[in-house]
Amino acid sequence: MENREEHHLTSIKSYFFAYLLTVGLTLVAYLIAVNSLFSPAALYITVAALGLGQAFIQLYVFFELGKELKPRWRLGVLLFTIMVTVIIVFGSIWIMYNLNYNLME
Amino acid sequence: MNEIFGRLTIDAFKHDLIEASVGVSILIAGAVMTFLLTYYKRWTWLWKEWITTVDHKKIAIMYLIVSAAMLFKGVVDAGMMRAQQVLSVGDSFGYLGTEHYQQLFTAHGVAMIFFVAMGFVAAFINYFIPLQIGARDVAFPFVNALSFWFFVAGGMLLITSLMIGNYSGVGWVAYPPLSGIEYSPGVGVDYWIWSIQVSSVGTLLTGINFLVTILKMRCPGMSLMKMPMFVWSVVVTLILIIFAFPILTATTGMLTLDRVMEMHFFTSGFGGSPMMYVNLIWAWGHPEVYILILPIFGIFSEIVPIFSQKKLFGYVSMVVALIAIAFLAFVVWLHHFFTMGAGPNVNTFFGLMTMLISVPTGVKIFNWLFTMFRGKILFTTPMLWFLSFVFLFTIGGVSGVLMSVAPIDFQVHNSLFLVAHFHNVIIGGVVFGIFAGFTYWFPKMFGFKLEEKYGAFAVFFWVFGFLFAFIPLYILGLMGATRRLDHYEASTGWWPLFAVAAFGFVIISIGIGFQCLQLYVSYKNRKKNRDKTGDPWNGRTLEWSTSSPPPFYNFAHTPEVHDIDPFWVMKEKGLKEAKGNYEKIHMPKNTPHGFFIGVLSFLFGFAIVWYMWWLAIVSLIGIFVSLIVRFSDRDTEWYVPVEQIEQIESKRGK
Amino acid sequence: MGKEAFPDTHHSHSENTYLGFWIYLMTDLIMFATFFAVYGVVRNNTFGGPSAKDILDLSYGLVETLVLSTSSFVCALGLRAALTNQKQKMISLFGLTFLLGITFLTMVGFELTHIVQSGYSWEMSAFLSSYFTLMGTHAAHIVIGLIFMAVFVAQVGFWGLTDVTKKRMTTLSMFWFFSYIVWIFMYTIVYLIGAQ
Numbered sequence: 001m002e003n004r005e006e007h008h009l010t011s012i013k014s015y016f017f018a019y020l021l022t023v024g025l026t027l028v029a030y031l032i033a034v035n036s037l038f039s040p041a042a043l044y045i046t047v048a049a050l051g052l053g054q055a056f057i058q059l060y061v062f063f064e065l066g067k068e069l070k071p072r073w074r075l076g077v078l079l080f081t082i083m084v085t086v087i088i089v090f091g092s093i094w095i096m097y098n099l100n101y102n103l104m105e
Numbered sequence: 106m107n108e109i110f111g112r113l114t115i116d117a118f119k120h121d122l123i124e125a126s127v128g129v130s131i132l133i134a135g136a137v138m139t140f141l142l143t144y145y146k147r148w149t150w151l152w153k154e155w156i157t158t159v160d161h162k163k164i165a166i167m168y169l170i171v172s173a174a175m176l177f178k179g180v181v182d183a184g185m186m187r188a189q190q191v192l193s194v195g196d197s198f199g200y201l202g203t204e205h206y207q208q209l210f211t212a213h214g215v216a217m218i219f220f221v222a223m224g225f226v227a228a229f230i231n232y233f234i235p236l237q238i239g240a241r242d243v244a245f246p247f248v249n250a251l252s253f254w255f256f257v258a259g260g261m262l263l264i265t266s267l268m269i270g271n272y273s274g275v276g277w278v279a280y281p282p283l284s285g286i287e288y289s290p291g292v293g294v295d296y297w298i299w300s301i302q303v304s305s306v307g308t309l310l311t312g313i314n315f316l317v318t319i320l321k322m323r324c325p326g327m328s329l330m331k332m333p334m335f336v337w338s339v340v341v342t343l344i345l346i347i348f349a350f351p352i353l354t355a356t357t358g359m360l361t362l363d364r365v366m367e368m369h370f371f372t373s374g375f376g377g378s379p380m381m382y383v384n385l386i387w388a389w390g391h392p393e394v395y396i397l398i399l400p401i402f403g404i405f406s407e408i409v410p411i412f413s414q415k416k417l418f419g420y421v422s423m424v425v426a427l428i429a430i431a432f433l434a435f436v437v438w439l440h441h442f443f444t445m446g447a448g449p450n451v452n453t454f455f456g457l458m459t460m461l462i463s464v465p466t467g468v469k470i471f472n473w474l475f476t477m478f479r480g481k482i483l484f485t486t487p488m489l490w491f492l493s494f495v496f497l498f499t500i501g502g503v504s505g506v507l508m509s510v511a512p513i514d515f516q517v518h519n520s521l522f523l524v525a526h527f528h529n530v531i532i533g534g535v536v537f538g539i540f541a542g543f544t545y546w547f548p549k550m551f552g553f554k555l556e557e558k559y560g561a562f563a564v565f566f567w568v569f570g571f572l573f574a575f576i577p578l579y580i581l582g583l584m585g586a587t588r589r590l591d592h593y594e595a596s597t598g599w600w601p602l603f604a605v606a607a608f609g610f611v612i613i614s615i616g617i618g619f620q621c622l623q624l625y626v627s628y629k630n631r632k633k634n635r636d637k638t639g640d641p642w643n644g645r646t647l648e649w650s651t652s653s654p655p656p657f658y659n660f661a662h663t664p665e666v667h668d669i670d671p672f673w674v675m676k677e678k679g680l681k682e683a684k685g686n687y688e689k690i691h692m693p694k695n696t697p698h699g700f701f702i703g704v705l706s707f708l709f710g711f712a713i714v715w716y717m718w719w720l721a722i723v724s725l726i727g728i729f730v731s732l733i734v735r736f737s738d739r740d741t742e743w744y745v746p747v748e749q750i751e752q753i754e755s756k757r758g759k
Numbered sequence: 760m761g762k763e764a765f766p767d768t769h770h771s772h773s774e775n776t777y778l779g780f781w782i783y784l785m786t787d788l789i790m791f792a793t794f795f796a797v798y799g800v801v802r803n804n805t806f807g808g809p810s811a812k813d814i815l816d817l818s819y820g821l822v823e824t825l826v827l828s829t830s831s832f833v834c835a836l837g838l839r840a841a842l843t844n845q846k847q848k849m850i851s852l853f854g855l856t857f858l859l860g861i862t863f864l865t866m867v868g869f870e871l872t873h874i875v876q877s878g879y880s881w882e883m884s885a886f887l888s889s890y891f892t893l894m895g896t897h898a899a900h901i902v903i904g905l906i907f908m909a910v911f912v913a914q915v916g917f918w919g920l921t922d923v924t925k926k927r928m929t930t931l932s933m934f935w936f937f938s939y940i941v942w943i944f945m946y947t948i949v950y951l952i953g954a955q
Contacts, residue, residue: 008638009842009843010838010839012836012839014947015832015835015839015908016832017834019828019829019831019832020833022828022832023825023828023931024806026821026824026825026828026943026946028762029947029951030817030818030821030951032951033951033954033955034817035949036955040955044955047951047952048947048948048952050947051943051944051946051947051948051951053852054943055940055943055944058831058936058939058940059940062831062835063933063936067615067784067832069864071320072776073320073778074777074781077781077782077785078785079783080344080348081348081785081788081789082853083437084789084901085346085434085436085788085789085792088352088388088435088789088792088793088796089792089795089799091388091436091438091798092381092385092796092799092800092801093796094389094451095384095439095447095451096378096380096381096384096800097449098447098450098451099380099445099446099447101445101447101448101451101818102446102448103450243776244779245775245776245779247778309786312786312788313779313782313783314779315780317775317778317779317782318912320778321771321774321775322771323774347782347785347786348785348786350786351786351787351789351790351793352789352790352793354790355790355791355793355794355797356793359794361893362881362888362892363888366882367881367882367891368881368882368888368891369806369882369883369884369887369888370797370801370885370889372885374806374853375804375806375882375884375885376801376804376805376806376884376885376886377801377804377885377888378800378801378804381797381800381801385793385796385797411814473869601812613768663944669925723918729906733910734925736911736914737914739918739923755772
């Protein structure tokens with residue numbers, strides 16, 4: 001957010017473009033999902049990617065992560081959070097679905 | 106169900122003789138303290154100096170006191186369980202009913218982990234992190250006070266359960282469906298949930314507070330790779346806290362929703378998944394045990410160089426090892442439930458990761474030993490605790506690596522072998538580390554040294570007590586004894602081992618007796634043993650450059666450092682702290698809101714336990730009101746005038 | 760980490776607050792991630808009851824998303840006004856942000872009430888428990904955000920735009936932006952993907 005560079009505020013134009021992009025990506029994802037435009041797997045990945053894309057735009061523009069001066073603690077903490085989230089979420093899903101292993105066949 | 110009292114009835118106050126005597130003792134202790142405070146007219150002093158303080162050093166001392174009280178409770182729990190296990194064999198069923206026994210092992214685990222281990226660690230972090238990084242305070246002093254009062258509120262919920270209603274009896278991790286509303290309809294599990302939820306908010310806030318403090322408030326010149334090892338170990342611990350505790354919040358939150366709002370996250374029907382609870386609780390639970398041990402590793406990294414009179418061997422590899430352990434701590438959690446049914450690929454992955462984690466741990470132990478090599482060892486009490494740790498923790502670690510092999514774990518899972526392992530690493534590691542840190546830093550915190558010889562006796566009795574108390578448990582586990590048993594058949598042949606284990610408890614109690622004696626005698630001799638220089642051990646880090654205890658602002662001049670072990674270097678170069686030329690110091694003011702919010706969160710937890718919905722709403726609103734009042738206060742800071750600094754500094758060394 | 764600048768004390772307390780609050784937001788993210796992980800595991804555990812496809816209206820969710828997204832955008836403009844010392848403009852923009860937030864909350868309220876009144880409540884299955892908990896936890900964040908929005912904007916009204924009030928408006932905005940980012944995940948995972 002407000003670093004030592006107070007005068008380098010994000011322009012209204014940047015915020016507006018980020019907003020438009022967010023709305024655009026949401027609409028695209030909506031249309032794909034409502035019309036089931038792809039096969040399930042492809043759809044999940046596309047829609048998820050669109051969602052992630054929105055999140056990154058928000059982080060870059062609204063949270064001004066790109067502007068952080070060194071040392072880039074907030075970026076570091078975010079990356080670590082993403083790593084832990086991926087481990088916990090995908091680890092849990094892997095484990096929970098694997099619990100049926102001994103019941104198969 | 107009553108509108109005002111929810112499900113709280115007069116029955117909640119009815120207890121059997123043993124439980125009642127515990128409750129009565131607590132009330133008597135409270136009454137005595139109230140009387141003493143009134144008689145000596147110390148209420149205002151208590152309020153101004155302690156309850157409303159935002160001084161990290163005072164908060165640390167309060168953590169010490171609460172944790173010590175909880176330690177006493179936890180040890181009593183253990184003694185009662187040991188007595189039961191030695192008496193309850195064959196036709197005899199001991200003196201405790203099964204339900205009471207279940208509450209004992211549950212409360213013992215929760216008290217020891219959440220309120221003793223974490224409390225003592227919080228105390229050391231609070232007292233010494235700002236000092237070691239050359240800072241005058243933490244990043245958010247009010248939040249720090251708040252953290253402490255959340256901790257107390259959680260502890261009070263546990264204590265209250267001894268008197269009003271009863272505590273949970275489903276184990277310290279409370280697996281559903283047993284912990285769900287169908288099989289545990291009483292208040293016990295709700296007390297468990299809320300004592301943990303409330304104190305965990307405090308823990309999380311401590312994590313955030315101290316991480317920002319360490320990252321942003323180090324004194325000039327102290328780059329990350331020049332920080333003391335205790336600070337490094339705490340950084341890594343804080344990262345574990347920050348990323349693991351939200352999982353606990355969410356998981357116990359979902360258990361509450363199941364219990365109170367009839368949801369079905371973890372129920373055995375309606376599509377619920379009790380195994381998901383086990384998965385999530387250990388995704389938190391494993392990082393938690395590293396949260397307990399890593400600061401201890403940091404404490405030993407401080408102690409070993411001092412009492413080997415030689416600098417720490419392998420600073421960089423120690424840092425790398427800490428980071429490796431922290432990362433690995435997030436990818437081993439399944440080893441707590443190898444037997445839950447996952448296939449060989451999952452079990453093998455987590456087993457391998459678990460084995461891996463012993464490597465950086467081993468690196469650390471070797472580095473401490475290399476530090477001692479060719480050093481001039483001083484066998485002070487802290488050093489004796491360290492040496493005992495090396496011996497005992499290694500055994501515990503090895504038994505852990507044994508269990509990381511899934512097929513072996515299938516044999517010993519939830520047996521007394523497991524119980525022996527974790528007590529081995531927790532007592533040999535965490536508890537001994539706490540004692541080491543306490544005896545090492547005691548002169549700094551209280552201004553006088555401890556009488557050494559009692560410390561040596563304490564170590565001796567603790568080590569031998571531990572061996573008698575827990576080696577039999579390894580054997581019992583291998584013989585097939587399950588954990589949490591309150592009765593067994595004589596034909597098992599287990600009784601002699603339980604008898605030895607009970608004897609071990611007695612020996613440990615003697616050790617504790619020596620620790621109490623040490624405190625008493627040292628206090629009596631405090632004038633004789635006063636630490637006048639602030640540096641009784643010829644220290645290496647910045648906390649030893651202050652008086653004992655330090656002034657409330659820590660440093661009259663913010664230190665500037667250029668090396669690892671900055672105080673040592675300053676002494677070698679003959680640099681003395683500049684006198685005079687002081688500038689006024691910006692300090693935070695005391696505030697009652699930490700205490701108020703603590704009380705309100707206790708009431709909130711209590712209200713939900715007893716289904717007193719009006720009280721839950723009122724106390725929640727109260728918390729918001731208190732916060733908003735605090736935010737509306739513009740007069741939260743003051744400047745220490747130069748004259749006051751001069752006055753305090755001139756009294757140093759006298 | 761090399762050579763680190765040591766910020767002068769004048770600025771550093773705000774920066775400490777922003778870093779501390781950011782770390783708190785990360786913990787909140789992990790908490791939500793846990794709820795989402797549970798959703799991933801139980802989303803098909805409908806116990807004979809309705810699934811996501813049966814109870815969710817993607818178009819309605821789209822409107823909710825657009826409302827909150829706009830609220831986030833207006834909040835950013837309001838923060839910018841605060842940091843450029845335009846007090847009145849800030850108050851108006853945050854007024855709009857607040858209204859959009861209330862609109863979002865009302866829409867969610869109607870949606871959840873409608874589902875319950877259709878006979879499908881959280882006590883029916885693990886899926887429904889998970890859905891209501893996710894929505895409820897997010898809504899609780901919006902409520903708390905709105906409360907502190909009112910308090911902090913009022914403080915700007917009384918005290919003007921000082922270092923402290925600007926710091927609070929910044930922190931609040933961080934919370935508001937974060938709440939929208941969580942909603943992106945909610946809409947994507949629960950609505951768009953979940954209702955397939």
